[in-house]
Each structure stands twice: as C-alpha cells, then as structure tokens.
Amino acid sequence: NPSAAEIMGRKAYKSVKDVPGVIDVAVFAIPAKFVAQALIEVGEKKIPGAVLIPSGFAETGNVEGQQEIVDIGRKYNVRLMGPNIYGFYYTPKNLCATFCTAYDVKGKAALSSQSGGIGMAIIGFSRSAKMGVSAIVGLGNKSDIDEDDLLTFFEQDDNTAIIAQHLEDLKDGRAFAEVAKRVSKKKPIVVLKAGRTAMGARAASSHTGALAGNDKIYEDVLKQSGVIRARSLRDLLEFARAIPILPTPKGENVVIITGAGGSGVLLSDACVDNDLTLMAMPPDLDAAFRKFIPPFGAAGNPVDITGGEPPKTYQNTVRLGLEDPRIHALILGYWHTIVTPPMVFARKLVEVVEEMRAKGIEKPIVASLAGDVEVEEAAEYLFDHGIPAYAYSTEIPVAVLGAKYKWARGAGLI
Amino acid sequence: NPSAAEIMGRKAYKSVKDVPGVIDVAVFAIPAKFVAQALIEVGEKKIPGAVLIPSGFAETGNVEGQQEIVDIGRKYNVRLMGPNIYGFYYTPKNLCATFCTAYDVKGKAALSSQSGGIGMAIIGFSRSAKMGVSAIVGLGNKSDIDEDDLLTFFEQDDNTAIIAQHLEDLKDGRAFAEVAKRVSKKKPIVVLKAGRTAMGARAASSHTGALAGNDKIYEDVLKQSGVIRARSLRDLLEFARAIPILPTPKGENVVIITGAGGSGVLLSDACVDNDLTLMAMPPDLDAAFRKFIPPFGAAGNPVDITGGEPPKTYQNTVRLGLEDPRIHALILGYWHTIVTPPMVFARKLVEVVEEMRAKGIEKPIVASLAGDVEVEEAAEYLFDHGIPAYAYSTEIPVAVLGAKYKWARGAGLI
Incomplete structure (x- = not known):
C-alpha cells in the first residue's frame, strides 16, 4: 500500500x-x-x-x-x-485468494468459471449442497492461464478427482482438445459451454469478447476429447457433486429397484434419455428377485418391490443386486410409507452397501426419493454415505449415473 | 366397521x-x-x-x-x-381423503398422478417449496374417473388456476384431447407423460397395465390440445408452482437485465431452448437503458448492468423495462455483491414491481440468482411476492417463463 x-x-x-x-x-x-x-x-x-x-x-x-x-x-x-476475475480457492491449502466469502468444505471437485457471476453460483451451490471442492477458480479474460492449463494442473493434483468448467469460448481449441483427451482418461471432465445458441453467442461476445463460435465444432471437440458436456448450470453443479463419489461401473448392465411403480416408469424413461442400458434380466436372477417381492410386484427390470414393503425387502433386493456380478449399477426408487420411513430406508440401505464394501463389492448406486419432506434428510444422509440421492426427481439421479457412464466409456474403462 | x-x-x-x-x-x-x-x-x-x-x-x-x-x-x-390410489386432497374445503399426511398450503395448482409414488413426491415438493395447491388427486387404475373428468371439474373450479397431471396412459385419448382443447383456453394444463420411451412404456405396462402407446401420437395430441408438456417430474412441479403466479404476457418481446454477464449468456441460451424471443432493442430504448448503466456495461439485449452496481441500477432498469409498453416480459440475472446483497436486491425489486402494479402495469418477471447461500432466502421472498426466482440456475426461470408463453400462445392470448 x-x-x-x-x-x-x-x-x-x-x-x-x-x-x-x-x-x-x-x-x-x-x-x-x-x-x-x-x-x-x-x-x-x-x-x-x-x-x-x-x-x-x-x-x-x-x-x-x-x-x-x-x-x-x-x-x-x-x-x-485473469484479469477480471474473483480470484481462486484451493482448499487443501486453506487458500482463499479471492474477494468472495471464505469456502472450506474440502472435497475432490475442482470447478472453474469464466464468469464471476457463475463463480458465485458455484460457491453458493457448493455451500448449500455441502459439496466438497478442491478448488474454485475464476478465469475471466484468460490473458494467460486458461482451461487447458487448469486441466494440466488438476491432472497431477491428488486432491482433485473431477474437473468441472464453465466456459464461453476456448482461446485455443486444439490445445484444449489435446490436453482434455489425455486428462479425461484419468479424471472426468465436465464442461458447460455457454453461448451455444446464436443469441447466447452474441451475449458472450459483448460480455467477455468471447468468440463463442459454431456450437457444432464445440460439440465435436468436446465429444472427441472424452469430455462430459453439461446442458445446464445445474447439471454442471450436480455432476461435479455426484460423479466423484460414485464408484466406476464395470459394465453396462443397469438394474432399477423401486418401491414406487410410477418412479420405475420415469426412471426407465430417464435411462433411455441418458444412454443407459436396462439389463435384460436372466431367468435365474428374475426368479431370485421374485423370492423377495410380493406376488403382485413385478420382477423383470425395473424390479418393482411395491410400496407396502418393509425395509428388509429393499435390503434383500439391493444385496442381491450388489452380489450378482452380472449387474453393474443400481438405480433405486424409494417410496415413502409408514412401513419404511425415509431415514429407516436410508440407514438400512447404507448398512447393506457397507456390508458389501467390506467384501470388496463396490458398484455405483443412485436413488430417487418420492415422499414427504423427510426424504430431504434421507437424501443428504445417503449422499454423505456415497449414494447420490435426490428428492422429488427421477431425472437427476439417472442423469448423474449417465454422466459417470459417459466418462467411463470415454476413458476405456468399460 | x-x-x-x-x-x-x-x-x-x-x-x-x-x-x-x-x-x-x-x-x-x-x-x-x-x-x-x-x-x-x-x-x-x-x-x-x-x-x-x-x-x-x-x-x-x-x-x-x-x-x-x-x-x-x-x-x-x-x-x-381409483382403485389403487392414495386418495385426494381438496384444500379449499380442508379435505384430506387420503392415507397420506395432511396438506394445507392453499393455492391455485391442482395436481394429479396416476401413481402413488409420484403423488407422494408431489406432496413432498409442495410442502418443501410452500407451493399452494387447490387439489392433489390420485387416479391409479382409473376404472371410472380419469384425466378428462378432472379437467372438466377444475375448469369450473374458481380455486384452481392451473392443472398439472402425471399420467402413464390415456384410456380415451379422443375425449382427453377434446376436453383439454377447451379447458386449456382458460387455464394452463401441464402434462408429464411417463412411459414415453420403449423402456418406460414396458415398465408402465407392468406397473398399471397402462398401454403407454406411441409417444409420437401423445406428442401430437398434447400439442394440438394446447397442453404444455413437461419433460421431467421436476419440470411438472416447477411449472405448477410458478405458472399461476406469473401474469400473462401481452406479447413476445422478452428482455434480459443482468448484473452478471455470464448469467446473461446462459439466460440467452435458455431463451432459445424455450422458444422465447429476445427483443431487438430499438435505438431509443437502448439509449434509455444506457443512461442507467456504467459505460463498460452493455446495453442491447441482454442489458448487462455489470456486477458492481448498487440496488438503484437494478431498480431503474427494471422500472424502465416495466414502463415501456414495447417490452412484454423480463428475465433478471442477479449477481450477489457487497454493494447489493441478496435480500436488498429482493426487497428493492419488489418495491418497483409493486409501484408498477399500483399503476396497473403487470408483466411476467422471472429471476436467476447467482450468489452465496443467502440467495436462497431472496428466492423465497421473491416467489412470495409474485416473482418466480431460482438460486444457482439459469435454466429453470427461463423454462418456467417459456411454459407460460407456450400456454398463452395456445390459448390465443398473444
């Protein structure tokens, strides 16, 4: 001074x-x-x-x-x-080199944004959802450091397991593609490309002077680089929050287990929307599931255990889904009832998942919770225990699982 | 007994x-x-x-x-x-003919679902979002009363301003189309059609025996009937919550006013996604906006007032947007700063909107709030005062406005 x-x-x-x-x-x-x-x-x-x-x-x-x-x-x-940025956070070193409020929930997601407003939305969402982050970085005018520099840094940063970037343009698309192709083999990269429409591109140009460019080209570059493209700000944030805690699937066979038949239908629609494959249920596995569910339930896939079932039925069917090596991922549809209240469901589910983890079995599980407001607490509890769970939505859990699959396929892991 | x-x-x-x-x-x-x-x-x-x-x-x-x-x-x-339902609620009469928990936040949205699980999700979301409802109805097997009967009832029900329905099939598509065509001229109808994919349709058939049918046919029937189609459960719920409180627009000219340039870009993209028209700004109006914003801000559309501005700048530009008869709807992008904290922004915005309402000027306004967690309180306050506002999302506010427009066009109001 x-x-x-x-x-x-x-x-x-x-x-x-x-x-x-x-x-x-x-x-x-x-x-x-x-x-x-x-x-x-x-x-x-x-x-x-x-x-x-x-x-x-x-x-x-x-x-x-x-x-x-x-x-x-x-x-x-x-x-x-920068210039023209809010600064950056790097939580492993408790570093807040920014004029924004301090943020200290440590985790594995490294987020960046070209815009300060979007940066503030990232911070607010992170705090509200208790999303653990390793870094939040403002890039602004990108006079020097840009997206591919961040990819290179976070590639070797053991505190980071996923990289999520909001951007309005790429100053050097070729460099980004080259680095992203390499990094995405190791860690998922999610990109929200703003200015993907003509109107949006015009706004971007008067905002940061960004040449938002032809979206078809971005689409191709991102796809070829193994980058997961988020379609909305909320998707970018939800993906950054959930993908790092999901284990990597070992194959394409997804099974839906649901208490609410109606959720099963919407979850199935969402599987198609997100390029997920509902496993064709082998007869022996079908018979095994049927043993646990009432006669008017439906096996097949979705496995419809029906709404009136006790926690044990969720536990038995989930255990079977985790134990059978032909199944690679589970989508759960919970229905709030007096017999199985939300927190009972959540605790019992975590019990089974931890029992299986102790045996070395880890598969991605996501959950859609249909019920009264108590399901919000259950969703938080499940998230804290490695199961991305969402109240009042059948689409977000499946979109999140779909994003994990997209990455795993691109990285050659399945 | x-x-x-x-x-x-x-x-x-x-x-x-x-x-x-x-x-x-x-x-x-x-x-x-x-x-x-x-x-x-x-x-x-x-x-x-x-x-x-x-x-x-x-x-x-x-x-x-x-x-x-x-x-x-x-x-x-x-x-x-029914049979096979959770019953129904009709809040104007304090009637809870259901085995679910009591629900009593009165309002203008009548929701129904074919599935009990989805019904519970409706109740939970309604309570959590303090969504006022007139009715929540389970239809289940639809042995007699079905969707078009509900449309006919809610058409003449003064306590209902919007009808939102989850369905897996239509027992009588022709009857539905006929009634929906008439009713949608008076009140918005939103439909979430579950089982729109092959996988979803198969699940629906084993769930309720629903013949989910060819989705192309549903798409045509719903479009021709003036029905707003929700693509996800969350959309159905968000539309039901926001559409009744939005005034009907009188024309197609939408203007974005934003503190965060980055939000302006994403909001513009969302306008294109939701068939909204960003008004081509007439030179005199452009000049009028420029008077209120710093020289490095951008007029045009989005109007970028920049992030460092005091509440007065939001007020002045919003007042101009409401007063000029060439503008028909506003989308606001708020950026959390020390100069204009979230609740200050919210209160000052409501001041202007109420000042204009007193003069007989009512236009639909939606807001996207980018900032730290305090924006959640601001979003709630704005919602309570007739302005649908969303934290950490640039897409939901625009989707909601787009749905209102879709209805207004179908009903021949613009």
Whole structure:
C-alpha cells in the first residue's frame, strides 16, 4: 500500500519488492491503471504467479492495457490468472485468494468459471449442497492461464478427482482438445459451454469478447476429447457433486429397484434419455428377485418391490443386486410409507452397501426419493454415505449415473 | 366397521346404510375383497362418489374384480375414483381423503398422478417449496374417473388456476384431447407423460397395465390440445408452482437485465431452448437503458448492468423495462455483491414491481440468482411476492417463463 504502514494490524509495504523472503503468488486487488507497474515489481521480485482480480481490461475495450500486462508477464516469466476475475480457492491449502466469502468444505471437485457471476453460483451451490471442492477458480479474460492449463494442473493434483468448467469460448481449441483427451482418461471432465445458441453467442461476445463460435465444432471437440458436456448450470453443479463419489461401473448392465411403480416408469424413461442400458434380466436372477417381492410386484427390470414393503425387502433386493456380478449399477426408487420411513430406508440401505464394501463389492448406486419432506434428510444422509440421492426427481439421479457412464466409456474403462 | 361400535372416540357403523343423513362421498380403506359389497351399500345409500384407496384390482391381474365394481358403480350411479390410489386432497374445503399426511398450503395448482409414488413426491415438493395447491388427486387404475373428468371439474373450479397431471396412459385419448382443447383456453394444463420411451412404456405396462402407446401420437395430441408438456417430474412441479403466479404476457418481446454477464449468456441460451424471443432493442430504448448503466456495461439485449452496481441500477432498469409498453416480459440475472446483497436486491425489486402494479402495469418477471447461500432466502421472498426466482440456475426461470408463453400462445392470448 503506497500510503499506509499498517492495515488492520498487519504490516503493509509500499512495494512488493520491500517484502522480505520468497513469495509464491501475488494477489492483485488494485485499480486497473496500477496493475502494470505493480506487475513489473512482481516480476523483479521473481514471484511466479499473479492473480489479477481487477477489471477494466479487454472486457471494457482496453485491449492495449491487457496486452501490456501480458507482455510484462512474458518478459518476467510471471504466469497470469485473469484479469477480471474473483480470484481462486484451493482448499487443501486453506487458500482463499479471492474477494468472495471464505469456502472450506474440502472435497475432490475442482470447478472453474469464466464468469464471476457463475463463480458465485458455484460457491453458493457448493455451500448449500455441502459439496466438497478442491478448488474454485475464476478465469475471466484468460490473458494467460486458461482451461487447458487448469486441466494440466488438476491432472497431477491428488486432491482433485473431477474437473468441472464453465466456459464461453476456448482461446485455443486444439490445445484444449489435446490436453482434455489425455486428462479425461484419468479424471472426468465436465464442461458447460455457454453461448451455444446464436443469441447466447452474441451475449458472450459483448460480455467477455468471447468468440463463442459454431456450437457444432464445440460439440465435436468436446465429444472427441472424452469430455462430459453439461446442458445446464445445474447439471454442471450436480455432476461435479455426484460423479466423484460414485464408484466406476464395470459394465453396462443397469438394474432399477423401486418401491414406487410410477418412479420405475420415469426412471426407465430417464435411462433411455441418458444412454443407459436396462439389463435384460436372466431367468435365474428374475426368479431370485421374485423370492423377495410380493406376488403382485413385478420382477423383470425395473424390479418393482411395491410400496407396502418393509425395509428388509429393499435390503434383500439391493444385496442381491450388489452380489450378482452380472449387474453393474443400481438405480433405486424409494417410496415413502409408514412401513419404511425415509431415514429407516436410508440407514438400512447404507448398512447393506457397507456390508458389501467390506467384501470388496463396490458398484455405483443412485436413488430417487418420492415422499414427504423427510426424504430431504434421507437424501443428504445417503449422499454423505456415497449414494447420490435426490428428492422429488427421477431425472437427476439417472442423469448423474449417465454422466459417470459417459466418462467411463470415454476413458476405456468399460 | 363390522366389529366395533366406537373407534378412537368416534361412533362406528356396521354399514354405511346405518349412518343417518346425506353423505357426499365414501372413502374406502378396506381390503379389496370387501369393496364390492360395501360399494353396493354405498349405492343403496345413494352416495354419489366413492374414493377407492384399496389395491388388488386390475394392477395385480384381478381384472374381473375391477369390472365388478365398475358395474356396481354404473348400476347405482356412483362415480369411482381409483382403485389403487392414495386418495385426494381438496384444500379449499380442508379435505384430506387420503392415507397420506395432511396438506394445507392453499393455492391455485391442482395436481394429479396416476401413481402413488409420484403423488407422494408431489406432496413432498409442495410442502418443501410452500407451493399452494387447490387439489392433489390420485387416479391409479382409473376404472371410472380419469384425466378428462378432472379437467372438466377444475375448469369450473374458481380455486384452481392451473392443472398439472402425471399420467402413464390415456384410456380415451379422443375425449382427453377434446376436453383439454377447451379447458386449456382458460387455464394452463401441464402434462408429464411417463412411459414415453420403449423402456418406460414396458415398465408402465407392468406397473398399471397402462398401454403407454406411441409417444409420437401423445406428442401430437398434447400439442394440438394446447397442453404444455413437461419433460421431467421436476419440470411438472416447477411449472405448477410458478405458472399461476406469473401474469400473462401481452406479447413476445422478452428482455434480459443482468448484473452478471455470464448469467446473461446462459439466460440467452435458455431463451432459445424455450422458444422465447429476445427483443431487438430499438435505438431509443437502448439509449434509455444506457443512461442507467456504467459505460463498460452493455446495453442491447441482454442489458448487462455489470456486477458492481448498487440496488438503484437494478431498480431503474427494471422500472424502465416495466414502463415501456414495447417490452412484454423480463428475465433478471442477479449477481450477489457487497454493494447489493441478496435480500436488498429482493426487497428493492419488489418495491418497483409493486409501484408498477399500483399503476396497473403487470408483466411476467422471472429471476436467476447467482450468489452465496443467502440467495436462497431472496428466492423465497421473491416467489412470495409474485416473482418466480431460482438460486444457482439459469435454466429453470427461463423454462418456467417459456411454459407460460407456450400456454398463452395456445390459448390465443398473444
């Protein structure tokens, strides 16, 4: 700070060059017009990274100003994040290099956004859904660091198991495709491409100067790179939350087990929408399921255990689904009844899943919960125990499982 | 009750025929095998309606049993709801003729479902979202009363402003189309057709014996009848919640006003997805908007007021959007900042909207809220004041507005 020796009890320096010792990263929270000079000092101090929060560069037409700082960065070998960003979080180091509220629920999802507003939506959703994240990164004008740099970093970051990116354009589509193709073999990458319509592309161009480009090309690039494409902001967030906790399926045979026949129908529709294969039930397995369900229930697939059943029936059928090696993933449809209240269902389900985990059996399971408001608590409990579960929706659980499958297929794991 | 004279302090009768006075409706909560005899007594007592909760009829293969009660109903002129249902709610009369928990948040949405599980999801969502409903109805096996009967009832029911139906089949597609065509001119009808895929149709057939049929035919019938088709359970619920509180638009010109440029891009994409027209901004209106926003903001459409603006800027631009008669609907993108916190934004927005309402100006407004968890409270406040608002989503608000438009076009109102 040029005019204070102390701020809120902490020592302030006139220049970064006056700070003793080695500095890892410089966070810029000064007006745009002072950035270039401060960046030179950062370069002279040999700080390798600069987080450029200030706006007032290319996005407002100040293209020369942005070019100037890019040139300074190159000259001094300082990597630039931004400008025009909210900063970034990296939770494994408790680092909040941002002007936003602190975020500290640690987990395996690394999210990034080109837009500050979307970044704030990521933070709000993460906190509300208790989504564990490793990082949340603003990319803004992407004068230097962009999406493929993040992919390269998170590829080798053991704290990250999934990478989810909101973007309005790719400055270098070829570089992204090359890196994404490699990284997606190891970790799922989800992308929400904003500006995929003509109207959206026009808005993107006046927002960040992004050349949103022909969506057909993006579609091809993303598909060939093994990237999961999210169709909506909510999908991006739900995928980032659920995919890391789902085990990778070992094959294509999906079985629906449902207490509510009506959920079974909607879950089946959703399987088709999300390219999932409902297993053709072999006669012996069909007979085995029938042993556990009432005569007016329906075996086949969905396995309809009917609504009046006790927790034991859910447990027995789920155990069978997990034990039989021909089945690779389960979709559960729970129906709230007095006989099997939501939290009883949730606890009993987790019991079976943990019993199987102890035997080394891990398969992806998702659940759709139909019932009164108590199902919300059950959904949270199930999520905490590795089972993505959703109240009042038959589509989100299946979309999430479908996304995991899409990744597993692209990565050659099934 | 055949064996008790009193149950929980209330007098019990051996037969409905012993009950003194006139009875409006008989609710059956007895095993299937006793239904026929009790229904005869209901007929002899001249009760006009029977709510048949018991299962064990056509859905379990007991087709004759179901035919028997249908014949009894016809003979005695008793209308049948069910069998195999959870019953129904009609909140204007505080009526809960169901075995589910009581529901009492009154409002304008009448929902029905063919499946009990989906019915429970409706109740849970309604309670959680504080969605006001006039009725929730289970239709189950639809031995007599079906979807078009409900349409006919709710058409003349002043407590109902929107009808939302989950169905797996239509027993009489022609009758439905005819009634829906008439009713949809007055009130929006939303339908979630389950079993729209081959897998889903197969599941429906083993669930309720529904002949889910060729989806192309349903698509045509629903479209020609002016019915809004929901693609997911969540859409059905969100549409039922939001459509009744949105004023009907008077034309096709939609304007996006956003604090977050990134939201503006995604909202524009969503407009295209939902057949909404972003108004081509006339130069004088463009200039008028520009007066309120910083020079680096973007007018045009979306109007990007930029993130650092005070509440006044949201107010000024929204007021302009409401006052100018060339604009017919507004989509707002809010970005959580220290300058304009969520609840400040919400209150200031409601101020302007109420100021305009007092002048007789009512236009549909929806809002997408990007920010930290406080935006959830703001969304609830806005909803309570007639502005459907959604946290962490740019798609749901636009889908909801799109559904309202679809209805208004079908009803010939624009």
